[in-house]
Amino acid sequence: MYEIAVIGYGGMGSYHTEQLLTLPEEFHLAGIYDINPARIEAARSKGIRGFDTLEELLAEPSVRTVIIAVPNNFHKELSIKALRAGKNVICEKPVMMCAAELEEVIAVSKEAGRQFTVHQNRRWDRDFLIVKKAIEDGTLGKPFYIESRVQGSKGIPGDWRCVKEAGGGMLLDWGVHLIDQIMWLVKSPVKEVYAHLLSVKFPEVDDNFKLLLRFENGLSALVEVDTYTFINLPRWHVSGDAGTLQIDSFGCEGKIVRAKTSEMHWEAGIVYTVAGPTRTMAPRPQETIEEIALPEVQTDARDYYRNFRDADLGKAELIVKPEEALRVMRVIDAVFESARTHTCISVDI
Numbered sequence: 604m605y606e607i608a609v610i611g612y613g614g615m616g617s618y619h620t621e622q623l624l625t626l627p628e629e630f631h632l633a634g635i636y637d638i639n640p641a642r643i644e645a646a647r648s649k650g651i652r653g654f655d656t657l658e659e660l661l662a663e664p665s666v667r668t669v670i671i672a673v674p675n676n677f678h679k680e681l682s683i684k685a686l687r688a689g690k691n692v693i694c695e696k697p698v699m700m701c702a703a704e705l706e707e708v709i710a711v712s713k714e715a716g717r718q719f720t721v722h723q724n725r726r727w728d729r730d731f732l733i734v735k736k737a738i739e740d741g742t743l744g745k746p747f748y749i750e751s752r753v754q755g756s757k758g759i760p761g762d763w764r765c766v767k768e769a770g771g772g773m774l775l776d777w778g779v780h781l782i783d784q785i786m787w788l789v790k791s792p793v794k795e796v797y798a799h800l801l802s803v804k805f806p807e808v809d810d811n812f813k814l815l816l817r818f819e820n821g822l823s824a825l826v827e828v829d830t831y832t833f834i835n836l837p838r839w840h841v842s843g844d845a846g847t848l849q850i851d852s853f854g855c856e857g858k859i860v861r862a863k864t865s866e867m868h869w870e871a872g873i874v875y876t877v878a879g880p881t882r883t884m885a886p887r888p889q890e891t892i893e894e895i896a897l898p899e900v901q902t903d904a905r906d907y908y909r910n911f912r913d914a915d916l917g918k919a920e921l922i923v924k925p926e927e928a929l930r931v932m933r934v935i936d937a938v939f940e941s942a943r944t945h946t947c948i949s950v951d952i
C-alpha cells in the first residue's frame with residue numbers, strides 16, 4: 604500500500620485526506636501533522652492518526668510521500684526538511700514564493716534522490732480539459748488568443764492570503780493555476796509578460812490582476828483574476844482562425860461557433876446595422892457559420908495522486924514536472940517585475 608502523510612491540516616490538508624480516504628485500495632493515509640494542536644485533535648476526532656511533532660512524522664519509516672499544505676511562506680523550509688528526511692514531496696501551490704527558492708529545492712530533491720512536485724490539480728479540471736481537447740482536435744483551427752479568468756465578489760478570505768510576507772495575493776493563488784494551465788496548453792516559449800496588479804480592497808497584496816503573455820508561436824493569452832467583480836465575464840474565451848470557443852463558468856456551459864468555409868465574400872457597400880453604418884462589425888450571414896457543442900471529457904482529480912505514485916514506482920512519466928513548475932515561477936517573477944516597473948518584460952521561458 605502506498606503511504607502518504609499530510610503536513611498542514613487546514614482547508615487543503617483536509618481536502619487531501621478526504622480524497623485519499625476515498626481510495627482505500629490504492630493509498631494509505633499515514634496521518635497528519637499541524638503546528639496547531641487543535642487541528643491535530645480535529646484529525647484524531649475523525650479517526651486519522653495525528654503526529655504530535657513534525658520530527659515524529661518525518662521519522663515514520665512507512666511514510667513514502669508527504670503532501671505539504673501550509674501557508675506559502677513555509678513551503679520551502681518544510682519541503683527541504685521532508686526531502687532530507689528521505690521523503691518524496693508533493694507541495695501545494697504556489698510551489699515556492701519565487702523561482703530562486705524552487706531552484707534550491709529542486710537541487711535538494713536531486714541530492715536526496717527523492718521526487719518533488721507541486722499540486723497543480725487544476726490540470727484535471729473539466730473546463731480546462733474541454734479547451735485543451737477542442738484545441739488539440741483542431742476544432743478552432745490555429746488558436747491565436749486565449750482568455751482565461753476567474754472572478755468573485757467576496758474579496759480575499761481574511762487570513763494569511765491578505766498578508767504579503769505569507770505569500771498572499773491572487774497571483775500566487777489562482778494566478779499559479781491559470782498560468783500553469785496556459786503554459787501546459789501552449790507548447791511554445793513565453794517571450795513577453797505584461798501585468799497590472801491591483802489592490803482594490805486589500806492594500807498589502809494583489810486582489811485583482813490582468814496579465815498578458817505573448818508566446819513565440821504568435822499566440823497571446825490574457826489571464827485575469829478578480830475578487831471584487833459583481834458581473835462575471837466568461838471563464839474561457841478562445842479564438843482560433845477557424846472558430847471561437849466560449850465556456851461561461853466552471854459549470855461548463857458554452858459553445859463553439861465556427862466558420863463553415865474559409866472563403867470570405869462580403870457586401871461591396873456600407874451596411875446599416877444596429878451599430879450604425881459599418882461593414883467590419885456587421886453580423887456574418889447565418890449560412891456561413893455553424894454552432895457545435897463543446898467536446899465531452901472525463902476527468903478524475905484523484906488521477907493526480909495515482910500518477911505521482913506510478914511515477915515514483917517507475918511505472919509512468921510524472922505529469923506535473925518540477926521543470927514545468929520552474930517555468931511557471933519564472934513567469935510569476937516576471938509578472939511582479941512588470942507590475943513594479945510598469946513595463947512589458949521580455950523573457951525567454
Ligand code: NAD
Nearest residue numbers: 611612613614615616637638639672673675677695696697
Ligand atoms: P489554511 O490556512 O486553511 O491551512 C493551513 C494549515 O497549515 C493550518 O491548519 C495551519 O495551522 C497549518 N500550519 C501553518 N504553518 C504550519 C507549519 N509551519 N507546520 C505545520 N502546519 C502549519 O490554508 P489552506 O487553504 O489549506 O492552504 C494551504 C496551502 O494550500 C497553501 O499553499 C495554498 O495556496 C494551497 N491551496 C491549494 C489549493 C489547490 O487547489 N491546489 C486550494 C487551496 C489552497
